[in-house]
Amino acid sequence: MLAFTNADEKTSPTIIGAGCKLTGNIKTDHSVQIHGHVIGDIDAETVVIGRGGIVEGKISTSNLFLHGTLDGPATVDIANVFSHAKMTGTLSYKTLNITSNTGLECKLAKRKDKKDE
Numbered sequence: 001m002l003a004f005t006n007a008d009e010k011t012s013p014t015i016i017g018a019g020c021k022l023t024g025n026i027k028t029d030h031s032v033q034i035h036g037h038v039i040g041d042i043d044a045e046t047v048v049i050g051r052g053g054i055v056e057g058k059i060s061t062s063n064l065f066l067h068g069t070l071d072g073p074a075t076v077d078i079a080n081v082f083s084h085a086k087m088t089g090t091l092s093y094k095t096l097n098i099t100s101n102t103g104l105e106c107k108l109a110k111r112k113d114k115k116d117e
Contacts, residue, residue: 014044018052025057034068051084075111 013031016022020036031046034053042055046063049055053068064076066085073089079096081087086103094111098104 016053018050049085 011030013033014026014028015033016036016038018035021039022036023039025040025042026032026038027043029045031048032042032044033048033050034042034055035050037054037056039056041058041060043060045061046065047059047061048065049068049070051067054071055069056071058072059070059074059076061074062077064074064079065082066080066087067082068085070085070087071089073092074087075092077094079091079093081096081098081104083100084103087106090107090109091104092109092111094113096108096110
C-alpha cells in the first residue's frame with residue numbers, strides 16, 4: 001500500500017527512490033531523500049543521501065545526513081557523515097559529526113556563526 005499526501009499537507013518529503021535517475025535541480029522548503037541518482041543541485045531544509053544514493057551536484061541545506069555518495073560541494077549547518085559515506089568537493093559546515101568514516105576525500109571548511117564574527 002502506498003501513502004499519498006494531499007494539498008493540505010505542506011511538509012511531504014521529496015523522495016528519489018533506488019533505481020531512479022534524475023537530471024535537474026531540486027529546490028524545496030522541506031526534506032529530500034535520495035536513494036537513487038541525482039545529477040543536479042539540491043537546495044532543501046534537510047537532505048538525506050541514503051546508502052546507495054548518489055548526488056552529483058551542489059547541496060545547500062540546514063541538515064545533511066550522508067550515508068551514500070556526494071560528488072560536489074555542500075554548504076550546510078549540520079553535517080552528519082556515516083560509515084559508508086563518500087564525498088569529494090568542499091564541505092562547508094557549522095557542526096560536523098562523523099562516525100567511523102574512511103570515504104571522505106573532500107576539503108572541510110568550518111563556517112562561523114554571525115554572532116561569532
